[in-house]
Amino acid sequence: MKIVTKSLLTLCFGALCCLAPLSFAQTPAAAPTTAPKAITDADVAGAPVPSADARSKGDPDGSLTGTASDIAVTDTKKGATIGDLVNQVGQNKIAINFVWTLVAGFLVMFMQAGFAIVETGLCRAKNANHTMMMNFMVYGVGMLAYWLIGFAIQMGGVGAVANLGGTPPLNAEHIITLFGKPFGIFGQNGLFLVHRGTYDVSVMVLFLFQMVFMDTTTTIVTGSCCERWKYAAFIISTFFLGAFTYPLFANWAWGGGWLANLGTNFGLGKGYCDFAGSGVVHSVGGITALAVAMMLGPRIGKYERSGKSNAILAHDIVIVLTGCFILAFGWFGFNPGSTLGASGNGSLRIGSIAVNTMLAGMSGSFAAMLYMWVRYNKPDASMSGNGLLAGLVAITAPSGFVNPVASVIIGLIAGVLVCISVEFVDRVLKVDDPVGAISVHGANGLWGVISIGLFADGKSNYGGSWNGVAGSVTGLFYGDNGGQLIAQLLGVATLVGFVFTMSFVFNLFVDWMVGQRVSAKSELEGLDLPEMGALGYPEFELKAEM
Amino acid sequence: MMILVGILITLSGFVISVLSLALNSNAARLGVVLLGLAVSLFGIIGVLNRAYLKNAIWKKG
Structure with a gap:
């Protein structure tokens, strides 16, 4: 009996000990000394503003500029209201995102200058005018095609882009049904930027940013085809690329098309993911370059007749490496700008994206330099530059989804891959690619796309979902079941199988129509005079090859 | 003729990859996508490029 009593007492004591923290946890928090006061329209209207007299004396320290007096008021008699205040907050968010996206787009536009001098420097002096003019006119020809129809095909059915305020007029995607699921094929709104209400501030920002991406694609092709491409054929080929080939794949990946919806329709991760365009921009350009070259x-x-490859030397390595730096600078618009904003929906990852971009560029150039040094006993300058670009191309797709260590690994692999790919294209395929664009953009673009399926760390959060699937993009090495990798490989198969075919067939038509290649006489003389009518360097003494 | 065959093989690789979506297992899908990719690469490298190399400018001396 004594034992039973002792046991019961012990149990009661134990129960008290267990409940004690619970009771402490349920102790109500101390009441605030002052009750929260609801803000009213009167508070907003009565907010202190600097007097006209004070403002007239100037504001050297900036304390009088940007105050309540700068809030847009809907009813001047009533003064500022809570509604005005909230509207101003919303407008500020969108304004930040507009400015961010536009400035990033301006940086990407400046990459055209980088591409132009990289390609021209890697050519011979006798083709300088021709190569520069191709790089110059991709801007005009590509933009014309994209404005006329390309943008509508790509983005005409994208739906709401929240960071840019919604873009509501871009709401018509042409859809077919396959395997019982909707497949978005192309957008339908936005022809000439006025069609079906697309004369809209958000649409204009989106157009500018997407246009400069398309332009990057068209300029990749000129690098592989320089020194022998007929100028007229280049114009037609570029127009088609900007109007149809690029926008179509871009729609499938970014415009609400079927690749982006592989996650929602088939449970493949978050669908095909390509943060800033390793596939959409660089692979489309590199694969088209392969078809035309x-x-x-x-x-x-x-x-030689034996099939031995001869090196045809660059005429100005100084501008080649200067161009690489310009491109690396512009890439800070390319990747971080692809958040389409700096405020809201996880956009604060822009710092991480920018760092990933610079790390992959660094490791790409370092790996390529070391590879060439070990293999050929010299740290080759042009391949070091191509290594930098290869790292940047490869990180473009995963930049928004991976961590810094993965970025360095992706860049290292890209740096080696570009060297091996250049040798393969040159010696095995015997496809002449004067600047290495097929390897830099084509091969490494595909690598970048695949790398998401491996290295995406599941830590990014752009508004709680990606491509309409809740959660964060996660690769095989971070616990995914392989679905994301399959989605990425489907994108690769589309690029290699569909985009190549489309580019090839159209350029076959151009070949039949105007001929793709200049005459042997023009080529030996240099294309500046026969094609452009003026030498790039008129004071140089240029020797024609025999 | 070889160019037409090459184009068709390259495009058929893409079609094979898309057909993988009709399957349910991820392993099967992966296998079919890779098969499609290999077919497309064969079309480009093994058929189209070979057709162009046959009449390459450097072989004519």
Whole structure:
């Protein structure tokens, strides 16, 4: 009995000990000394503003500028209201995102200058005017095509882009049904930027940013085809790329098309993911470059009858490396700008994206330099530059989804891959690619797309979902079941199988229509005079090849 | 003729990859997508490029 009593007492004591913290936890918090006061319209209207007299004396320290007096008021008699205040907050958010996206777009536009001098520097002096003019006119020709129809095909059905205020007029995607699921094929609103209400402030910002991306794609092709491409053929080919090929794949990946919806429709991760365009921009350009360069054939003197490849030297390595730096600078618009905003929906990751971008560029150039040094006993300058670009191309797709360590690994692999790919294209395929664009943009673009399926760390959060699937993009190495990798590989298969075919067939038509290649006489003389009518360097003494 | 065959093989690789979506298992999908990719690469490298190399400018001396 004594034992039973002792046991009961012990149990009661134990129960008290267990409940004690609970009771402490339920102790109500101390009441605030002052009750919260609801803000009213009168408070807003009565907010202190600097007097006209004070403002007239100037504001050297900035304390009088940007006050309650700067809030837009709907009813001047009533003064500022809570509604005005909230509207101003919303407008500030969108304004931040507009400015961010526009400035990022301006940076990407400046990359055209980088591409132009990289490609021209890697050519011979006798083709300088021709190569520069191709790089210059991709801007005009590509933009014309994109404004006429390309933007509508790409973004005409994208729906709401929350960071830019909604873009509500872009709401018509042409859809077919396959395997019982909706497949978005192309957008339908936005022709000439006035069609179906697309004369809209948000649409204009989106157009500018997407246009400069498309322009990057078109300029990649000129690098592989320089020194032998007929100027008229280049114009037609570029127009088609800007009007149809690029926008179509971009719609599938970014415009609400079927690749982006592989997650919602087939449970493949978050669908095809390409944060800033390793696939959409760089692979489309690199794969089109392969199609056209294959068709054009190599430059005269590039291969001997035995099939041995000869190096045709760059005429100005100084502008080549300067161009690489310009491109690396512009890439800070390319990748961080692809958040389409700096405020809201996880946009604060812009710092992480920018750092990932610079790290992959660094490791790409370092790996390429080391590879060439070990293999050929010299740290090759042009390949070091291509290594930098390869790292940047590869990180473009995963930049928003991976951590800094993965960025360095992705860049290192890209730096080695570009060297191996250049050798493969040159010696095995015997496709003449004067600047290495097929390897830099094509091969490394595909690598960047695949790398998301491996390295995405599941830590990014752009508004709680991606491509309409809740959660964060996660790759195989961070616990995904392989669905994301399959979605990425489907994107790769589309680029290699569909985009190549589309580019090839159209350029075959151009070849039949105007001929893709210049005459042997023009090529030996240099394309500046026969094609453009003026030398790039008139005071140079240029020797024609025999 | 070889160019037409190459184009068709390259495009058929893409079609094979898309057909993987009709399957339910991820392993099967992965296998079919890779098969489609290999077919497309064969079309480009093994057929189209070979057709162009046959008449390459440098072989004519």
